[in-house]
Amino acid sequence: MSEALAAPDTTVDLAPRNPRELVLRNPVMAASGCFGYGQEYAQIIDVQRLGAFVSKGITPKPRAGNAMPRIAETPAGMLNAIGLQNPGIRGFLKKYPPIWQHWQVPAIVNISAEAVDDYAMMARLLDEAPGVAGIEVNISCPNIAAGGYCFGWDPEMSADVTRAVRAATTLPVIVKLSPGALDIIGVAQAVEEAGADAISLINTLVGMTIDTRTRRPVLANVTGGLSGPAIRPVAVRMVYQVAAAVKVPIIGIGGIASLNDALEFFLAGASAIQVGTALFVQPGILMRLIDEIEAYLAANGLNQLGELVGRAHPAHRADVTADSDVALAVAEG
Amino acid sequence: MSEALAAPDTTVDLAPRNPRELVLRNPVMAASGCFGYGQEYAQIIDVQRLGAFVSKGITPKPRAGNAMPRIAETPAGMLNAIGLQNPGIRGFLKKYPPIWQHWQVPAIVNISAEAVDDYAMMARLLDEAPGVAGIEVNISCPNIAAGGYCFGWDPEMSADVTRAVRAATTLPVIVKLSPGALDIIGVAQAVEEAGADAISLINTLVGMTIDTRTRRPVLANVTGGLSGPAIRPVAVRMVYQVAAAVKVPIIGIGGIASLNDALEFFLAGASAIQVGTALFVQPGILMRLIDEIEAYLAANGLNQLGELVGRAHPAHRADVTADSDVALAVAEG
Amino acid sequence: MQSAAGATMRPREFLAELLAIEPVMGDSAILTFTAPEGFAKAVGAGQFLDSLCRPESAHDPLLRRPYSICSVDRARNTFTILVRPYGRGSAWLINQPVGTLIDTLGPLGNRFEVQPKTNRLLLVAGGVGAAPLVLLAEEAVRRGQSVAYMMGAQNAEGLLPAHVLPEEVEYVVATDDGSAGAKGFVTDLVGEYLRWADQVFACGPEPMFRSLRRVVLANRIGNAPPVQVSLERTMACGLGACLGCVVETKHGMRTSCVQGPVYDMDEVIWS
């Protein structure tokens, strides 16, 4: 164990191959859809201390979102079917970037669309917006041109979106993968190849719950996105698999609710993390994680967060000879 | 509400299009891998009262299973990587069917293999085995001929296995789908078309957890199958989707731990249910469910379990006009 | 002493110590808690708290549960909530022993708005919807306004005990079985008070709102008296960030946790 006299270095560059850079003071981010536009939580935490935050998903046109109920609790998790309620890219640009311009914390804009051109259009509009530090591309959306098939389920379609966004902006581009993809490694490699500066994963799983008294689906939208601690094992697995296959930084997301959870993602290969659902339960969690990660590094004699990243992989395990142990994980029964 | 004077009818035929039939006294089954070979739980519950039980997965050759640890707890769920420890089809046939022969409860044998021929070979050996009431085909296995790609992820490969098993036996054949499939509806239709008498879903999701003290995966096998209440919303969604697309009976599986959970699956379209992980927590749950389902039907004036099956679908909801509301569910954020 | 109307307090996460449990309304209870400094004076009727209803170490049930502030004791800086044991969260909360520290987020949400010219308030309560109207009654009485508090229940046992309300309040009750007050629905009594009231405030289950609205629309003159309703929506964040709790209004989607839970009845688009 080395002596760590100075405070450990927790900075992360999420866009090492982009001249515009995306350097975070620490690896703790707020996840899209769970942190509004940064102002909502500003009343109870010091938002400026965050590594970064990601806005609610923005779409080409304003959306009123789905009917109520939009939320249902499930064991150690929740379903949401907000339906991307947002003011649309133009309404958004008028309202939030002018505020963020005066903030220290990097603000990342999450974009969703149903056509490649629309993703590109939004990226172009964001390119020069003051106060926007990067773009997170949500590819868990139906591709209208492909009959509603999800962009993020197909490596080619995922790469198409990434290429179009990459061509439309010099901003750091993070592509957020869908856990519904069969071949998550293939999708990750495709978006890396297509120019993604970083990869976020995972988005929500698709779930549903039924009210047995009314005998109908609880959510007005019938199905919704499953998030929270329940999905963490799936998220850790995907981060671990993708980390063995790409070189760009990975942002780990899914059920993080404690220091131990965050460490699992770093060890699996994530350079930064996002917290979503746990914010609803513990609004102070982001501040706590920032402090606890720094304290953990110091207590373990680590000078840099990077020393933890990917340490659970075989290359770092003396007793394992394989380069990678990520087989096509199927049934284990 | 009609008067239910006689006890409600809870029988289910899981193989209505098969002359050999698979009639259960009630819809409550024990899931594969969670109930051993029926004897283990016989010491604490009256196994003969069950609708049916499914054996541990049997393979063509004996298997010692994976190294330890094989189990890890996760939020409201668990991971397992048992690695199909079993005596192989021949060892199995010598040992268990002779015992089951004297039992009232239908015993269903779960089979796993890595080649279509091997599935067929096991089905042939089981065909005339005394004490075997049906076969559950676990298609969440890697297909060696397809480079380890999971049978259950592909409609064609799923149909191939089903056809081969169907041709090899006249026993009722239940095909157990993998939740990893992108197009679960397509897989379900393919196996129905290929001759499945019934469909079970879901098997476990693939997950992983890391021990942050040792900085290595908890499971010796690195990844494992995620089961328990955490996955219930995913399972209910898949049952709901598949029920709208096939005519054969569906067996709902995934995180069932209470009457309310079981009712969710019936309302989603399951004709019967299997309980796995919850058995570990509440060994008495199967007996309780049998009693509670009957009591629920009586209390709600239902004469038959069938009156509940699929009731959450639009056809039964006065305010909904669509035939089906199962769009390709993608992101909901 | 600072007046309540002006004071506000940002939401915060705090540990509230359970001081007392008073069983009321059959299976429900009024729970008294300690509050952070200045809390009792700063909060207003209609606001609510979001409580973690489980041991901190478990992840299930995951989310906080919202409870309306029922009353405050400004001198002792304590507050109460009224809880019905409905499901897992509320049943856990109501069964904690005195002394338990409950992780609480708040105050959240907007307040009932009493217009400067209002002198007579009609409050219409159903079930645990009684809670925010108790605090509203306390505030109105402190300001010297007249309050008629109407409550309905299946039987006498289901009613809020009178001692919970300030003495000055006129407590009008109705029961389905006639075991206390008028026999029938509380909304049947609303008609005759509509002329008297300058403003109406209501909180209760959805069916109550529907019949209240029918009575009001049938009886009032123009838009007078105006009616404010406190609506219940499933919530996640409680801070306006997740958009999970919206109510559709004539001005678009409004979050129930920040822009609600109190709405003008005429602005809500009733489905």
Next chain:
Amino acid sequence: MQSAAGATMRPREFLAELLAIEPVMGDSAILTFTAPEGFAKAVGAGQFLDSLCRPESAHDPLLRRPYSICSVDRARNTFTILVRPYGRGSAWLINQPVGTLIDTLGPLGNRFEVQPKTNRLLLVAGGVGAAPLVLLAEEAVRRGQSVAYMMGAQNAEGLLPAHVLPEEVEYVVATDDGSAGAKGFVTDLVGEYLRWADQVFACGPEPMFRSLRRVVLANRIGNAPPVQVSLERTMACGLGACLGCVVETKHGMRTSCVQGPVYDMDEVIWS
């Protein structure tokens, strides 16, 4: 009175009422519970119970936790377990008030086997591994056999208090800091007792087994004395159904919950 050796009891799920909590070994505690009829007489040393360590209504932490039976009071038909607050489950259990009903499954597993000719038992305990050896000591003393009970800990505080063991037992202790007994590891003391003992029984953490095995292999003559070890494996079902808890032995995979947790040291394939 029926002899313990012959009696057995099938596993069952029962509610055990927490009767007493005795803090021991620093942060740990001995918990006393009521038992189902006939339980205290039917169980044997090495067997364990599987306890639900959370409110029943939550799903997290999901699985039961295994705890060895530490002692029984046959007259009052109660039993004890020794719990160290390690993680979420054990911390919850140890903090429950007297009177709590704990959902318990058991008795589970096999027993230490004392051979008919054995007169001298050497027991080697580490940490909460002390528990099953207490019951073994009780049984041996009841049969009139001689028992040496060895335990190691970091310091005196970490040791099982002597009064927990029958008076007849020779209690040999070692501490890392020398604050009680010999200074050093308990396994350093094993060597000299190996000649004396007819059988050895051990329970503790993995490193203890490794050094015990080293000492035994270096000192014993042939296979004498035989050594039985109680091993800890993560468990799910507790009934031999899930195959999650296996130990690799020379005779194949053996479930720890039914065919274990007690194994012959020489049969286990040590990795």
